[in-house]
Amino acid sequence: MEPKVRLVKRSASPGPRICSPPPGLTSCCPDSGGRSPPGTRVGCGLISACKAPGNAVYTVLVEDSASLRRRARRRSCEDGAGSKGSRLQQQPLFQKSPTHCNGKAVPGEGEPVNGRPRHLSDPLVLKRPEEEGVALRLLDQTPLHQSAHIPVPRQRKLSEKAGIDEVIAAVVLTSLSTSPVVLNNPPNGLGTEPTCDAWKEGPAMSSSYSSSSNNSGEWSWDPPSDLSNPSTPSPPLTADVSTSFLSLHSDLEETEASHFLFGDPIPRKRKNSTKVMFKCLWKNCGKVLSSSSGMQKHIRTIHLGRKADLDQSDGEEDFYYTELDVNVDSLTDGLSSLTPVSPTSSVPPAFPILEEEVLQTPAVPLKPEVPMVPPLSQSAHMTILSQSAPTSLCHIQTDHAYQATGPAGLLTDVKSPSTGMEISISWQPPPLFPPPLPPVLFKSPSGCLTPIRPADIGEKRPQVPALPIAKGHALVPSSMPKPAAGTRKPRGEAKKCRKVYGMENRSMWCTACRWKKACQRFVD
DNA sequence: AGTGCCGGGGT
DNA sequence: ACCCCGGCACT
Structure with a gap:
């Protein structure tokens, strides 16, 4: 299997949230004998980062925010029933991932945090130094797994700085290999340098793994909100967010597949005029706010019935809203400003990694529930289809x-x-x-x-x-x-059996002609 | 009117 | 699947 990186995106951040393992929290399973099967889930359920003595290897899985939310809700229910088995295999997006942790949950997963079931948004913090040490030792003992990895130059230090460097490297690699913005729009996107800078200085980003009030300490990366990331369409407005995402995902994959299958270049339009809005996914709400904090406050106060001034957030609000890449241009179109997906979102970046995934991924039935894509995008998408599929x-x-x-x-x-x-x-x-x-x-x-x-x-x-x-x-x-x-097709110009052989030799006609069907012998 | 063949029916 | 034919569009 070729190296593969999957981008992780989360709900509360505009654009993709690239989850990379914190130092000391790379997700090799202690209970898997030191092996670190890809697909291992860390607490947030997103990352698999395994390391070998000779190489530091990261695998970053992708999971859409919708399924994250669903999983979070499901887990919050199932944990109460004592179910701790990994449900990763149930996720279609992960079907290609090999087994992980032998079916066991990563330690800490699902365990109560602060007396309540662990939330996806809970910070991934190893509470004690010895835990971190153990984790790192286990990582060091981990042999190189052969699948789904991006080898990173060896840098095996136990210092936190080294860990951060590796994490940054992973993030940079991920960005470089997955983000079209990076590839095509360095001034606006996050190139290698900007990525690092943003990593260190980004306001929505936690350089430590402790809680922050806004993001609930999620170990995450939030790109600047003025960036539109075409590779990560936001969830649609419909209630069944995950389904819609799947349809989008399949949309991308199909487009991608046709693109690669037929070798047609995908028009990579970049749009910088997008604004990230936050839409409440609460049933019958749909409120759209411009800031995540405002949205969290809205959900907290309106839907969760909590005190507005209580700034304490457990991150639960994250699951009830989603971010929208709103095309500023389309804002002039009245209601169309609520369109959740920027047009370019439907145009996937063309990368070999994705190609490989596309070729391996069974096509998900395309069932758009809502006209999520503005006409421009639709036509663009159709252009791709028209260019690729039928040719x-x-x-x-x-x-x-x-x-x-x-x-x-x-x-x-x-x-x-x-x-x-x-x-x-x-x-x-x-x-x-x-x-x-x-x-x-x-x-x-x-x-x-x-x-x-x-x-x-x-x-x-x-x-x-x-x-x-x-x-x-x-x-x-x-x-x-x-x-x-x-519509009947135009009549063929070639001579048909009737003309060639005549009515008297009808037995010499091809069967189709005899049956008054389209002639097979003299095709046009 | 002649031709091609689609759509449908019968076996 | 094979066979037939009404009926339509086109020449």
Whole structure:
């Protein structure tokens, strides 16, 4: 398995929250014999950071904020019932992760903190120095695990500074390898230097692992709020946040997959004009505030019924609101300002790591619940689809090709002769995808069919999606006229069995012609 | 009118 | 799956 980094993002921060292990808290499981299987969960359930004597290795898992919240809620329920088994395997996003901790929970996970079940937002602090020492020793004994790691140059010191350096290195690596902002927008994004600076100086960031009033001491990283991070779409407004995220996630993955499968460049638009808002996810609330503290206060006072002036926060509010990347431009569109996802969020960064993940990840059914993406994004996304998916569609030619496909979707086997790779793709145009152009559009004024008629492109049925590409239409306006459902394809120009053999030799016709189906013998 | 073939039905 | 045909669009 190749090195892999997954970005972690959390709820209360604008943009991704990259969780890296605090020094001494790398998450090798003490109860796993010193081995540190990837997927090991630290207290926050996010990080796997394993170290070997020869190498310091980090694995940063990604978990979406929605599932974090769900897990948090679930755990808070299940812990009461004494269930401490790891539920990581139940998370689809983690299915690729090998076993972790032999199914045992990391020590400290789920344990009460301050008399209450441990919260996800609780700071990951090893209370006693000996704990830290033990943890580090265990880390040192940990052999290098072979999977899902990014090797970091060895720097094995027990000092806290060294630990911080490693953490910073991990964060930098993570940022470099996952953040398109970093790659494409160094002035605004977090380059290596800015990352470190932000790490040290960022206001929303804790350099220590003790509690702070605002973030409940989460060991986290909060990028500046004026950064839009296209790779981390915010949860949508719907109640089923996780589902929506999954759909988004799959959205990304599908886009990514098609992008890599077909080698088309993904337009990487950067938008700096985004403002991070915070939206209350409490049922029937939906209040949007501009500051996380305000939102926490709102939830605390309005929904949790706590004292407003009580600045004490246990972080529970984190689970009831989410951050929105609001496009400033779209703010002028009235209600559309509440659109939770910035348009560029749907355009994933193109990285080999993601590619690998995409290829390994089974596609999640795309089921958008809410038109979360503004029209611009939608068209962009559709552009990707229109550029990538249909271009490589090769129809299976069978003797009964007329039975192969219907007009709505395509079930296609894309076979690459050069690599021998065989990919089975089921592609279906999104609901708003511009339908195939009606044949009349390809007629010249004289009425003659142009050489790029659908029938000329390949076989008969796949003509449809390949049209825009063949014509070089990268962007097909979604306002394209929708052909009638029963649009017949233009008549082929090749001679058919009837003409060739004549009615008297009907027995010589191909079966399709005999059955009054599309001729198989003389395909256009 | 001739042709191509979609959609549907029968076996 | 195979076979047939009504009916439609197009030439």
